Amino acid sequence: MKKLSILSIALILLGLQAFKIPPNKPVTSSSKIKTWKSLFDGKTLAGWHNYNRKGEVKNWIVEDGSLVxxxxxxxxxxxxxxxxxxxxLSWDWKIxxxxxxxxxxxxxxxxKFPYTSETGPEYQIIDDLGWPEKLEDWQKTGCDYAMHLPNNNKKLMPVGEWNTSKIIFNKGHVEHWLNGKKILSFTAWDxxxxxxxxxxxxxxxPDYGTAKTGVIALQEHGKKTFYKNIWIKEL
Structure with missing residues (x-):
């Protein structure tokens, strides 16, 4: 095998840096690779606004590189x-x-829609063990809230530690992932x-879940919640 020159190695490294792939994301061999894009720069709330409102966001902040x-x-x-x-869509979170x-x-x-949940399906995030009231199964973390339940692959990190979640939505096929495991899948509108x-x-x-396009929301529901490494790839 021929040895690579220093110039060749440098060109290869520069080429690799041209592809922005978020941490822990697999590289596929597909010829139609789409680019992952960050939805949070770790420093500002650029690209986000309060639901149904214009102006400065005051109830979310950036703290130590997290959207809080x-x-x-x-x-x-x-x-x-x-x-x-x-x-x-992939993100890290803790509560x-x-x-x-x-x-x-x-x-x-x-x-006419006071709450994001009136139209948008939700990947639920909640303190399953420390919530002050009894939770129904459809209210717990990882659920397609009030619709579909996670399977036995669901493994949560303790409160205060980081989890990684993912939603895939592709022409009605939906998957929820948690900490590297697929925890549910379903077909929208069947x-x-x-x-x-x-x-x-x-x-x-009547308008719940019917839209085929829309914005992505992070829910504010009291108590402290942290998000980071928010990446999206359009399919």
Whole structure:
């Protein structure tokens, strides 16, 4: 095997740096590789705004490289400036004891919808063990909130430690991942999905889950919640 020259090695290294791939993301061999993009720069709230509101975001801050909802500051959920349809979304998160949050997608901004959850499906994030009231299974971390339950692959880190989650939405095929394991999958808008919606929490919310594109939301629900390494790849 011929030895590579110093110049050749330098060119290879520069070429590798040209591909922005987030930490812990697999490199595929597909000829149609899409670029991962960061939704949080670790320093500012650029690219985010309060749901249904303009102006400065005051109830979320940046703390030690994390996007943080401190709790106790009323202001509501934050959402991305850009809308997304089909995507793979990955992020790291941790919560304090008794906290409740979530990541929602296909959220529609309109004054007739006071809450992001009225239109956007939610990857639930909550203190399963420390919540002051009894939680139903459909309310626990990793759920497609009030619709689909996680399987036995669900393994949570203790409160105060970082978890990694992922949502894949691709033309109605949906997956939730937690700490490297797929914990649920379902098909949006099929017969089972419609039955769950008609019989459950969203039966009186006709617009829930119907949008095929929308903004991504981080939920503000009291207590301290941390997010970082928020990456998205459009599919």
């Amino acid at each position: 909802c401190p709790g106790g500051i009323e202001g509501g959920d934050i959402v991305t400036d850009k809308q997304y349809a089909n995507f793979e 304090e004891k008794g906290a409740n949050s979530g990541v929602l997608y296909h959220v529609v901004e309109d004054p 017969a089972d999905w419609n039955k769950k919606k008609a019989e459950g929490k969203w039966k009186d919310h």
